Amino acid sequence: MRYARISVGGRAVWGRVGERDIELLSGSPFELPSGSAHESLSGSSLEGAPDMIGTVPVAEAVWLPPVLPPVFYAVGMNYPRHIAHAGVETPKRPEVGYRANNALTGHRSPIVKPAEVTGRFEAEPELVAVIGRTLRHATYDEARESVFGWTIGNDVSARAWQHQDRTFWRSKNSDTFKPMGPWIETDVDALAQTTTLRVNGETRAQFPTGDMVFDPFDHLVEITRHTTVHPGDVLWMGAEATCQLEPGDTVEIGISGIGMLSNPVHLEGNEP
Numbered sequence: 001m002r003y004a005r006i007s008v009g010g011r012a013v014w015g016r017v018g019e020r021d022i023e024l025l026s027g028s029p030f031e032l033p034s035g036s037a038h039e040s041l042s043g044s045s046l047e048g049a050p051d052m053i054g055t056v057p058v059a060e061a062v063w064l065p066p067v068l069p070p071v072f073y074a075v076g077m078n079y080p081r082h083i084a085h086a087g088v089e090t091p092k093r094p095e096v097g098y099r100a101n102n103a104l105t106g107h108r109s110p111i112v113k114p115a116e117v118t119g120r121f122e123a124e125p126e127l128v129a130v131i132g133r134t135l136r137h138a139t140y141d142e143a144r145e146s147v148f149g150w151t152i153g154n155d156v157s158a159r160a161w162q163h164q165d166r167t168f169w170r171s172k173n174s175d176t177f178k179p180m181g182p183w184i185e186t187d188v189d190a191l192a193q194t195t196t197l198r199v200n201g202e203t204r205a206q207f208p209t210g211d212m213v214f215d216p217f218d219h220l221v222e223i224t225r226h227t228t229v230h231p232g233d234v235l236w237m238g239a240e241a242t243c244q245l246e247p248g249d250t251v252e253i254g255i256s257g258i259g260m261l262s263n264p265v266h267l268e269g270n271e272p
Contacts, residue, residue, distance in 0.1 A: 002259075003029050003149065004183035005106075007062040014050065017183050021057055025050040029148070030067075030132070030231045063107035065180045066151050067130055069234040071227075072099040074155070074172075075219060078212050078238030094214040094222040099236070100173040107182035107261055111156055113247055114174060115268045120159035121246075124239035125197040125253040127209050128153045129216040130184050131233040135224045143220035146229070149186035152253050152261040153236045154179040156245070179263045180234075188257040191215060197243060198252040205241035209255055212237065 002017035014029065015022035027050035073096045077083050083090050105111070113121055132148025155172065156179070162171035172178075191210030196203060214222075216235055223229060245251055247267035254260040266272075 001149075001186045002183040003186070004061070004066050004181070005064040005068075006056065007064055008056065012064055015056065016052075017058065019058070021055045022061055023052045024054040024056060026053050063109070063182050065104040065106050066182070066184045067180075067232055067234060068101055068104070069232055070230050071233045072101060072104075072236075073097075073219075073223065073233065074099045074236040075214075075238040078214060079207070079240035080211070080213065081207070081240050082238070082242075083213070091213060094219040096219060096223060096235070097168070099168075099178055102175055103173045103178035105176045105179050105263070107179070107263070109179065109263060110176065110266045110271060111154075111179060111245070111251070111263050112176045112266050112268050112271060113245070114158070117158045118160055120157075120244060122157050122159065122242040123197065123199075123245050123251045123253070124155035124157065124242050125195050125205065125255075126153040126155050126239050127190055127193075127195065127216075127237045127255060127258075128180060129190075129220075129235040129237065131220075131229050131235070132231050134231065135220060135229040138221055138224040138229075140217050140221055143217040143224070146220065147216065148231070149184035150188060150190040150255075150258055151180055151184050151234075152182075152255050152258055153234075154251065154253050154261060154263065155236060155239065157242075179261055181261050182259055185258045190255070190258065193256040193258065195240070196252075196254045196256075197241060198254070199243060199245065199249050201250075201252075204243040207240040211240065 133146040156177040193209040197205040
């Protein structure tokens with residue numbers, strides 16, 4: 001099953017994505033039957049799951065980020081080749097950082113490069129786990145069962161800002177720096193797929209999606225030792241490779257079995 005959020009009449013609406021049409025839903029697949037924040041969910045099989053209220057052709061969809069996460073977790077330096085290229089030490093245990101929701105944008109929406117950014121302005125292709133169950137002190141198996149589905153993220157980064165600032169507050173969290181989408185795929189072995197990064201149709205990187213130091217479930221076990229994870233939280237899993245972006249480019253990130261996230265790059269002040 002593929003779930004998406006699209007704009008209909010200026011309003012965000014959930015939908016189930018088919019080959020040609022999107023079935024619009026009366027609510028979110030994350031809604032819980034009793035309203036308790038501590039119950040699990042299993043997608044559309046829930047009693048009281050949202051009803052279909054109409055359809056929109058896939059070709060006419062205005063895509064939004066497929067979920068607005070209560071907490072936005074992000075993993076860094078999680079692929080051996082990226083670690084070797086950066087010349088940093090391989091992590092000894094799973095660790096995460098955080099990103100800001102304001103940075104999220106949807107499939108086909110522009111990435112806006114701030115006019116004051118100079119130097120490396122890069123894309124990083126990432127697998128994203130979307131959590132569907134409240135977790136605390138999770139086992140590895142519980143962590144696996146907690147993932148509602150998978151989507152795709154592009155961790156856009158302004159490297160000069162990253163090196164100038166003590167935190168990532170603007171280098172990774174500026175508006176439009178975190179494209180995510182186009183949908184959540186609930187029926188895929190995400191770690192058995194291939195990630196491809198293209199710019200203007202040219203392949204810049206391709207790697208096994210699951211070739212990680214620590215997988216999503218390792219991270220969820222570690223996170224939930226200290227922090228409660230809730231339905232709708234997302235966990236971005238890092239990238240093996242990066243590539244430079246310039247205004248006028250179109251960047252595409254594909255993960256087999258999930259889909260393709262595509263975004264044009266615009267210079268601030270030159271947006272259409």
